[in-house]
């Protein structure tokens with residue numbers, strides 16, 4: 001158990017500053033998360049009927065209702081959030097870690113990971129999380145003429161952007177990328193509805209332009225499409241075909 | 248947790264994924280519950296091609312279900328496809344459709360309506376046990392397996 005000290009340090013850090021926070025704020029957090037982001041909605045709606053995929057870091061499961069013609073196995077680290085997500089049928093929500101996904105390799109038609117990998121505290125772990133997602137996807141098929149088609153399973157990854165000077169937080173290019181972001185938990189503590197608030201801090205790595213694409217390439221993925229939406233960077237990627245696309 | 252889901256799960260230990268023994272995970276002490284989910288023939292037809300039939304038979308057998316056909320139902324000639332096809336198939340479709348409907352209803356019950364409420368799933372490669380509590384399976388690994 002002493003062989004992987006650096007990793008267990010990151011594990012402990014993320015446990016204290018990400019996992020335990022979400023576990024405690026789960027129901028309040030969930031009540032504020034109901035509107036799907038347009039890029040995610042568009043990605044899910046475009047999937048062929050009968051597609052099977054993953055929602056890695058599903059939170060309260062708000063994306064499970066977008067397309068009723070696909071089947072999603074959703075997971076999150078937080079049991080309290082998974083309990084909320086599990087109400088969305090016919091899907092299934094499980095408790096799992098995005099660095100150790102309990103899914104067979106080369107199987108899924110799609111995967112989404114929305115506002116999740118920015119909670120990992122080192123570049124190596126963020127790339128590892130992308131690798132785990134890509135590994136679960138169906139690889140592209142061979143074609144006679146061009147080596148490989150780009151028809152493998154697709155992943156949509158979405159992370160918080162550093163460049164968001166017009167947002168409430170106001171961060172921008174050149175600012176510190178590793179930040180603690182407060183969450184003010186309000187709860188009614190008695191019958192007279194006196195509001196009591198408690199502030200939690202979550203760790204985030206704010207992505208700068210091009211960084212998500214870099215993570216995906218480092219993880220052996222091929223970026224098909226990428227962009228910026230409402231203070232977030234997003235990218236759609238497939239596994240890089242093994243040969244036939246050498247540049 | 249649904250039986251359909253088990254078809255898309257394996258051991259979370261990375262070294263196990265390449266071993267055929269890790270799929271499917273094996274049930275122990277499973278307590279089942281039937282839920283009520285509206286029958287959606289189109290959804291089921293679309294999902295079935297993605298199901299690993301051999302794995303499903305192992306899972307169903309472990310849970311005591313005997314209704315799974317030996318072969319995956321052949322779903323190729325859907326009604327919309329034949330409507331577009333001017334060539335009439337020289338088979339009487341009324342009898343096969345009746346059995347088809349029953350098979351599909353049984354599969355709906357097994358795959359989508361049957362929930363494992365409590366129990367364990369065990370990896371056939373490393374022997375690690377994953378617990379299911381109140382319908383939620385937990386795949387977090389202890390630190391020595393990460």
Ligand SMILES: [Zn+2]
Pocket residue numbers: 258259260263269370371372373374375
């Ligand atoms: Zn195992």
